[in-house]
Amino acid sequence: MSEPAKAAPEPVSFTVHSLPTPGIDGDAVRRTASGRLKMLLVLAVCAAPVVASYVTYFVIRPQGRTNYADLITPVREIPASLPLKTLAGEDVKAQSLHGQWLFVVVADAACDALCEKQLYLQRQLRETLGRDKDRMDKVWLIPDAGTPRKEVMDAISAVDKPTVLRVPREELSKWLAPADGHRLEEHVYLVDPMGQWMMRAPANAEPTKLKRDLERLLRASSSWDQPGR
Template identity: 25%
Template structure:
């Protein structure tokens, strides 16, 4: 009887240790993300005089709520992609001058991330049903690592209408930062400088997990 009690006690101890180990592993996974959001939304942990340069989108919007497709018409979901931070550069069938400037600026910032660049990706968000041959050639030549994902312009406008962004944000040349879980959380304007983007993304990479 005593042996049975001892064995039961040992089993309970092992189960307790297993639960504690599982909880510790989960904490390691989710804690960096919790810290990242706490830093940005409360300011706790940010040195005095240091603030985000982009405009926080309130509330953040999940991009998978859009009917996203590849240019070939296949469904595209960020939840099925590699976990990365992403700059979203909206554009139409023809990428206008501001669109090209946004692509150029985000490319230069991406390059300056050096060894951290693999944790970040840029997306061209196509707001038309097709893309002009000239624009396609431009992206493939000047920005060869930028995937093209399309979504109806009305759906994108409706998504951002639920936030604090101005109604003409896209028309005014805004582009966006999306977190690793697919939430579009920050907006930039043509007035923002490369250093602004670099400071923000470095801070987010510092406080977020890496797979």
């Protein structure tokens, strides 16, 4: 008797209903989103006093009030790559200037009559701020390779020694700028504690009017700015 014929093997088939998506964890995504939201809220809380003081000064102004100095909008942050050096040739990081209001004078090391006038204005205005003077540092930026005279250094250091730094003019001009028709040396510049240039005094500035601007700024920022870096 012959054996019955064997049925031909049928191909094996698979049915895939669902596969997990690799690399995606729902809980992890939710945790990441929650963490980012919390971080943004913390940043907002920290920035609020700064924003509020600037809004108070720049936006909410009593009728008829005007600023004597030029407000820089948008503000210009000091470049992290600005090549600053001490007079001894040591490198100084631009970020080290953060944390304090800066009253900046730009003048060659030879320090002519205009330079002496600006340095005197810088010193006298800071002294007239009274208890708030410790919230502001004097800075002299020298855009050439010369060495200041000893008598000049002695004079500007008689009360509080300023920060004197050397920086190439072409690099400095990428940050600070004079008014049209003027030179860098004809102005004094105000930099806020976040390292942002935000005000430029007119050439031949009147001390009394400039002092009023400084007092308003210091008063508006008193809730978040403290003396010293």
